[in-house]
Amino acid sequence: MVESWVNSAERIGADLHLDLSESSGPGGRRAALIRALREAVRGGRLAPGTRLPPYRSLAADLGVARNTVADAYAELVAEGWLTARQGSGTRVADRAQPLGRAERAPRKAPPRARGPRHDLRQGTPDASAFPRADWLASYRRALRQAPNEVFGPGDPAGRLELREALTEYLARARGVRTEPDRIVICSGFAHALRLLFSRNTPLPSQKAQDRGGGVLRGPLAVEAYGLGFHRELLAAEGVRTVPLPLDDDGARVDRLVRERAVLLTPAHQFPTGGPLHPRRRAAVIDWARARGGVVLEDDYDGEFRYDRKPVGAVQGLDPERVIFIGSVSKSLSPAVRLGWMVLPERYVGDVLAAKGEREAWASVLDQLGLADFIASGAYDRHVRRMRQRYRSRRDRLVAALAGHAPHVEVTGVAAGLHAVLRLPPGTERSTLKAAAWQGIALDGLAEFRHPEATEPDMPVRDGVVVGYATPSEHAYGAALEALCGALPPDEAAPAHE
Ligand SMILES: Cc1ncc(COP(=O)(O)O)c(C=O)c1O
Structure with missing residues (x-):
């Protein structure tokens, strides 16, 4: 044979x-x-x-x-x-027909799942704007220059080239104070949460062993409104999350009690949109120092700020009290699956042990490509270009609402890729229904609410979260028009005869 x-x-x-x-x-x-x-x-x-x-x-x-x-x-x-x-x-030969194409009876194409006509869900950057040419150029350069050892097993900390590029970039763009050996590369924010809270890996530090495993342990305080997927991921690791009330200044960090860790989105509260007030930023650091606690800083869209006041990382206030976590999911694409943790010194050993002996998550080649992309300035250029594009979309959203639904309050527009439209109490569900009827996919605020959030401390807010990054440029105008048509009418306006 x-x-x-x-x-x-x-x-x-x-x-x-x-x-x-x-x-x-x-x-x-x-x-x-x-x-x-x-x-x-x-x-x-x-x-x-x-x-x-x-x-x-x-x-x-x-x-x-x-x-x-x-x-x-x-x-x-x-x-x-x-x-x-x-x-x-x-x-x-060109006419050689594969079996079945000529002989088989024609089959009906399977029905294609129809997406929404207008996709205004939050979460995805403009997929049509991925910088393909610059990314390819970086990847090509990185591969050409890579020594042979790159193609062997990878260091679980991540490639030094990327950690060095991030050290410089994060200091410059986000006010993060760190060094390459305090950075651990991972495959995004969700992966960072798993690495920090999973109890399945034996860890070297005595503290982690005393805790029965896990770099960190719950209960973990989280904002009363946040991403359900992250709460579920934590619950699957056996971590209890405790909601913190939110007000116009951000999370009520004065309510931290027994928790040893708090997860915050200080630059742009997710999803309601405001920055954490400077007083609260200082207060959460004071709490962490006094109670031996740690702040997890989710900097998911920190690059996209449209007003003049830059909001740097809380990590810059005390690098030994904050774990700063970022990823390229919003700035480049969630398909890349690369992120980073900037760690206080005491956690580095345990996080590396949780990652295992060799890199098993974040492709070393992608890491080199990203390192070149950042170091060559292509990342900055891309972020600047996207900031302009998203700002103009944000402006069009605000103008459309001012013209067609002036009674609807728009919030959280100073940063990010989404805005929140505040609705009169009790109208969120019907608005989502009206939007679905018009072919618009939208998220309501209710879906982000922590299931244990209680009134009156954590009042229910009616609203819809409008992601303005996803529709393609030519479809955006129609999406806005449809959205305005789906919003509840102004109850205070005189009825037309
Ligand atoms: C609140 C929040 N945190 C973090 C992320 C990033 O998640 P990941 O890096 O796992 O894609 C996202 C989504 O992009 C998000 O909405």
């Missing part, structure tokens, strides 16, 4: 598995090769136009004589399966 993978991407464009197991039958290997190639063409594994390997290489791959391959090709050319032309080698 002769079985082989013809592994010659540059010759035929893909691996081709040829099974010559019946080569002991009539006609021997030549007949077996003809049968195998015919099957490969008929089954569609060799598409029309595909160039076949030269006699010599295929013969070497299969362990047969060169003449056997030459004879097999000649036979298939004669049968019309292949064509042979001077200078372009032997190719699969």
Whole structure:
């Protein structure tokens, strides 16, 4: 039996598995090769136009004589399966139909899931704006310059090139105070939460062992409105989350009691939109110092600020009390899956141990690509371009509402990729229904509310979260028009006759 993978991407464009197991039958290997190639063409594994390997290489791959391959090709050319032309080698004939395409009765295409007509859900950056050319250039440069050891197992801390680039960038753009050996690369914010709270890994520090595992342990204080996915992820790790009330100055950090850790979105409260007031930023650091606590700073969209007042990282106030977590999910794309944790010194060993002996999450090649992307200035350029684009979208949203629904209050517009439209009490569900009726996908505030948030401390807020980054540029105007049409009417306005 002769079985082989013809592994010659540059010759035929893909691996081709040829099974010559019946080569002991009539006609021997030549007949077996003809049968195998015919099957490969008929089954569609060799598409029309595909160039076949030269006699010599295929013969070497299969362990047969060169003449056997030459004879097999000649036979298939004669049968019309292949064509042979001077200078372009032997190719699969254009009319060679894969099995089924001609013979099978036409099948109905499966119904395609229809998405919303207007997607105004928060969460995704403008996918059409991914900087493909610059990303490719960085990736190409990084690969060309990479030493061979890059292609072996990776350091769980992440590539030094990326940690150095981030140290410089985060200091400059976000006011983060750190050094490369305090940064651990991960595959995004959600991964960072898992690494910090998972109890499945034995950790080196005595404290972690005394706790029964886990770099950190609950209960964890969180903002009363936040991402349900993160609460669920924490619950799955056995971590209890305790809601903190929110007011116009952000999270009520004065309500922290027994908790040892608090998760905040200080630059742009998610999803309601305001920054944490400077007094509260100082207060949460005081709390952490006094109680031996730690602040988890989720800087998910810190780059996108549209007013003049920059809001730096809380981490800059005390790098030993804050774990700063960022990712490229909003600034570049959630498809990249790269993020970073900037850690107080005492957590570095445990977080590295939680990651394991070698990098198992964040592709080392992607890390090098991102390092070049940041160090070459392409990241800054992209963020600046996107900031302008999102600002203009934000302005169009605000103008559309001022013109068509002036009674609806827009909040959280100084930063980020979404705004919150405050609605009269009791109207959120009907507004979402009206929006769905118009083909608009939108999130209501209720879905972000912590299930244990209680009134009157944590009042229910009616509102919709409008993500203005997702629709393509040409579809945005229509999406805004549809949105204005779905909002509740102004009850105070005089009724028209
Ligand atoms: C509140 C919040 N935190 C963090 C993130 C980033 O998550 P990840 O890095 O896991 O994609 C997002 C989404 O992009 C988010 O909405």
